[in-house]
Amino acid sequence: MSTDVARKFAAELVGTAFLVMAVIGSGIAATRLSPDDVGLQLLENSLITGAALVALILALQPVSAAFNPVVTLVERSxxxxxxxxxxxxxxxxxxxxxxxxxxxxxxxxxxxxxxASTDRSSSGHWLGEVVATFGLVLVIFGCVRSQRSDTVAFAVGGYITAAYWFTSSTSFANPAVTVARMFSDTFAGIEPASVPMFIVMQLVGGALALAAVRLLFPSANPIPEESR
Structure with a gap:
């Protein structure tokens, strides 16, 4: 492994670890601080996750800040x-x-x-993951291919915070995070039996978003100032 790849490996490992800590840790804290209000728990969980994403992407983007196998696969494509x-x-x-x-x-x-023992197996959850992942990939690469990479952190943080609420699945949108959430039987958990379809739907959402990115942003040329 070259030094450059090793640095990217380390950035992705650390970044994804902190992202999962934010997701799971804030979920645990939320249930303890607001034990009788699930809506407030989700609000706390979503705000902390979105804020953590902004901070982590800003810090690690110069090295590597995908933190998501679907995003990495789209980068490869x-x-x-x-x-x-x-x-x-x-x-x-x-x-x-x-x-x-x-x-x-x-x-x-x-x-x-x-x-984890939380069942998230339903057609609504699966559709939610397609929508959540499609939107995430579109947001990231819409920024990147219009040469506005400096906005990615804020766009992603804002999108994920919102997608917690408008998608039925609460926007996992990330195979690595989905697998990790199997290992915590807490607010953010997902039972192992629910994981395979979540990942399949995330890959479907990513593939659809890749097609949309190629259609909407056929080149990496910047968007003219007057069109922004």
Missing amino acids: LGLIGTRDAVALVTAQVAGGFLGAVVANLMFELDAISI
Whole structure:
């Protein structure tokens, strides 16, 4: 592994770990602070996740800040990274997600690993994941291909915060995070049986978004100032 790939691997591992810590940790804190109000719990969970994404992307974007296998696969499809790099980054994301779940559990004095029992298997959840992932990929690459990469952190943070609420699945939109959330039987958990279809739907959403990105942004040329 080259030094450049090693740096990207480390950035993706650390970034995804902190993202999962934000998702799971804020979910645990929310249920403890607002035990009788599920709506408030979701608000707290979504705001913390969105804020963490902004901070992590701003910090790690100069190295690598996908934190999401679907985003990495789209980058590979667009020729932005090579196959070996993509494999390394996805590996880092999955490993980082697992690490983040374990640390989040331990921070709140729970078992390091507890298999989630929350059933999220329904056609509504699956459609929600297609929509959530489609929107996320479109937001990211709409910014990137119009040469506004400096806005990605804020666009992604805002989108994910909103998508927690307008999608039926609460917008997992990330295979690495979905797998990680199996290992915490808390507010953000998802039972193992629900995971495969979530990932399939995320890949479908990513593929549809890739087609939309190529249609809407056929080149990486900047959008004329008067058209913005």
